Amino acid sequence: MIKYYTKMENKIEIKLENVHKSYYLANGEEVSVLNGVNLEIKQGEFVAIMGESGGGKTTLLNILGCLHPLSKGKYYLTGENIGNVRDDFTLAFIRNKKMGFIFQQFNLFSRLTALKNVALPALYAGKEKQDREEKAKKLLKTIGLGDRLYHRPTELSGGQQQRVAVCRALINDPGIILADEPTGALDSKSGLEVMNIFTGFKKQGRTVIMVTHTAEVAKYADRIIYLRDGKVISQDYQLHSNY
Amino acid sequence: MFIEIIKMAIESLLAKKTRSVLSMLGIIIGVSTVIAVFAIGQGAQQAVNEQFEGLSAKTIMVMGMRGKGSVSSSKLTVEDAKIIQEKGQYIELATGAIQGNASISYGATSASLSIIGSDLDYYTISNLELGSGRLITEDELANKDKVAILGSGAATTLFLDGENPLGATITISGKKLEVVGVFKEVGTSMGPMRVDDSIFMPYTTAQKTILGSDGSVVLNIQANSVDNVELATEELTSILREEHKLKDSQEDDFRVMDAGSMVGAAQESAQLMSILLTLIAAITLLVSGIGIMNVMFVTVAERTKEIGIAKAIGGKQGDILSQFLLESVILSTVGGVIGIIIGQVAIPIISSFNLMTLASSVTGPLLGFSFSVLVGVFFGFYPALKASRLDPVDALRSE
Numbered sequence: 129m130i131k132y133y134t135k136m137e138n139k140i141e142i143k144l145e146n147v148h149k150s151y152y153l154a155n156g157e158e159v160s161v162l163n164g165v166n167l168e169i170k171q172g173e174f175v176a177i178m179g180e181s182g183g184g185k186t187t188l189l190n191i192l193g194c195l196h197p198l199s200k201g202k203y204y205l206t207g208e209n210i211g212n213v214r215d216d217f218t219l220a221f222i223r224n225k226k227m228g229f230i231f232q233q234f235n236l237f238s239r240l241t242a243l244k245n246v247a248l249p250a251l252y253a254g255k256e257k258q259d260r261e262e263k264a265k266k267l268l269k270t271i272g273l274g275d276r277l278y279h280r281p282t283e284l285s286g287g288q289q290q291r292v293a294v295c296r297a298l299i300n301d302p303g304i305i306l307a308d309e310p311t312g313a314l315d316s317k318s319g320l321e322v323m324n325i326f327t328g329f330k331k332q333g334r335t336v337i338m339v340t341h342t343a344e345v346a347k348y349a350d351r352i353i354y355l356r357d358g359k360v361i362s363q364d365y366q367l368h369s370n371y
Numbered sequence: 372m373f374i375e376i377i378k379m380a381i382e383s384l385l386a387k388k389t390r391s392v393l394s395m396l397g398i399i400i401g402v403s404t405v406i407a408v409f410a411i412g413q414g415a416q417q418a419v420n421e422q423f424e425g426l427s428a429k430t431i432m433v434m435g436m437r438g439k440g441s442v443s444s445s446k447l448t449v450e451d452a453k454i455i456q457e458k459g460q461y462i463e464l465a466t467g468a469i470q471g472n473a474s475i476s477y478g479a480t481s482a483s484l485s486i487i488g489s490d491l492d493y494y495t496i497s498n499l500e501l502g503s504g505r506l507i508t509e510d511e512l513a514n515k516d517k518v519a520i521l522g523s524g525a526a527t528t529l530f531l532d533g534e535n536p537l538g539a540t541i542t543i544s545g546k547k548l549e550v551v552g553v554f555k556e557v558g559t560s561m562g563p564m565r566v567d568d569s570i571f572m573p574y575t576t577a578q579k580t581i582l583g584s585d586g587s588v589v590l591n592i593q594a595n596s597v598d599n600v601e602l603a604t605e606e607l608t609s610i611l612r613e614e615h616k617l618k619d620s621q622e623d624d625f626r627v628m629d630a631g632s633m634v635g636a637a638q639e640s641a642q643l644m645s646i647l648l649t650l651i652a653a654i655t656l657l658v659s660g661i662g663i664m665n666v667m668f669v670t671v672a673e674r675t676k677e678i679g680i681a682k683a684i685g686g687k688q689g690d691i692l693s694q695f696l697l698e699s700v701i702l703s704t705v706g707g708v709i710g711i712i713i714g715q716v717a718i719p720i721i722s723s724f725n726l727m728t729l730a731s732s733v734t735g736p737l738l739g740f741s742f743s744v745l746v747g748v749f750f751g752f753y754p755a756l757k758a759s760r761l762d763p764v765d766a767l768r769s770e
Contacts, residue, residue, distance in 0.1 A: 224685020
């Protein structure tokens with residue numbers, strides 16, 4: 129069952145303090161991607177991350193999604209600094225239970241049916257087969273894919289695949305949704321549908337962090353964070369926002 | 372959860388059927404080889420044991436040697452047994468027999484069977500017991516009477532069910548002999564001869580009328596204790612040399628073998644053969660394991676993106692490790708089971724060619740199966756570990 133979070137606008141869900149991220153190339157050269165990012169995101173906020181390519185958008189999202197360790201700085205998730213956690217079990221637990229990832233290219237398992245794809249994170253969470261498939265069915269029905277449960281990704285349209293991916297992100301009822309260009313591979317109609325789902329998350333009290341380079345998509349967000357050269361250069365709330 | 376991971380592993384193996392089957396092939400061949408080889412080894416040992424079952428550790432056999440060096444023909448005779456018995460200090464019992472093959476007929480039935488012409492102690496030493504009729508007497512032995520006792524197998528070959536062989540006249544190499552007794556089944560062999568399929572008669576009769584110079588003389592001697600086998604062997608050798616009037620420069624015109632060393636040597640060679648063959652099979656399995664490892668590495672490389680996705684949605688290293696490990700274990704286990712089936716089917720087929728004795732055993736399949744599972748775990752572990760440790764972002768980026 130989708131949980132409806134109570135609105136607590138003042139509670140800070142995510143806080144980054146002076147976060148740095150750099151890579152080492154094969155020749156030993158250091159490439160700095162994030163250079164001291166400071167950021168606060170409140171619970172239930174819908175945030176869009178924008179900026180030029182190479183500005184560090186995806187790297188920031190990957191750090192928020194615990195897919196990347198940070199090189200320096202602090203990452204508070206609901207008040208707890210997880211910036212120096214390297215233990216796979218804990219990180220996998222956070223990715224599994226606290227967050228839901230949505231990708232541009234959907235990233236569904238081609239061998240699995242829509243139902244199995246949606247249920248997979250619940251399998252990793254150790255849920256019983258009946259529980260997880262029941263919940264997956266319910267989610268898919270809510271999102272209008274009740275007649276596509278046993279279709280494989282190749283038998284679905286792009287919009288349908290992204291909706292399956294949305295259900296997968298929701299199966300463990302996470303508080304945070306992370307999306308990397310979720311409409312990037314969709315036609316405008318499907319993109320609109322996905323954005324409607326995203327604004328719905330807000331009503332459910334979920335925090336949404338979305339990387340995009342399209343202003344049209346970004347306007348659905350409460351706030352747009354611009355990154356340039358690995359730094360936040362602006363993060364103003366939009367007019368329609370109630371923050 | 373575990374069942375679901377097994378299902379997913381099977382699904383991904385089925386998605387690449389040709390590759391799965393090819394990588395299983397090595398395991399199949401390996402395991403069926405292990406089983407066949409084990410059966411051959413066991414069979415060889417069993418054959419050795421059967422062949423020497425009738426011998427006790429005290430038994431010493433003496434056989435004639437023909438046409439070797441200066442000795443044109445062995446002077447070994449059945450009577451030599453009596454002399455050894457009389458003179459030997461370490462000898463408990465010495466019997467002799469002349470053996471050969473002859474065609475035997477009774478009524479419309481005819482067969483080629485072994486002939487054993489022996490002295491009277493031979494029946495005791497060979498554990499032969501009468502089923503019906505009587506034994507051959509001293510008088511019959513002395514008079515070279517044409518009487519015979521049938522082994523149980525020989526009796527069933529020549530006579531119909533319910534027919535009484537006692538008193539019947541059988542024809543052996545054109546000579547008529549009267550059946551006076553039938554032995555109970557013993558199941559043992561004396562060298563290549565199956566005792567049950569033999570026909571027994573006084574050695575005098577066999578020598579004079581049936582086999583003549585075609586028969587080969589075998590002395591069956593029991594030492595008075597297992598510890599004295601060596602002394603008894605030396606003793607009987609010198610008695611025989613003296614009796615055959617051999618000069619010091621002349622070689623023995625007979626061969627002496629004691630049961631202990633005969634059985635030991637035969638068993639040892641059978642064992643060695645089975646060890647060598649098993650080793651070859653093990654190498655086959657090892658090579659097939661490397662094949663599986665290769666396939667698993669390719670699979671991991673191909674599915675790098677999937678691994679990234681799995682990690683992004685909360686898959687733990689353990690989940691990914693177990694899925695890939697299960698894939699290789701399933702490959703090798705299924706291969707192992709098919710190998711066992713092929714091996715077990717092959718055993719009776721190979722046996723039917725009568726080239727060698729095969730004995731199916733539980734150990735062979737068990738060994739082959741556990742080896743194949745082990746190969747799957749061992750060679751699947753490294754690729755699976757590598758998969759589970761991939762960086763999620765790098766993995767997601769790969770295509």
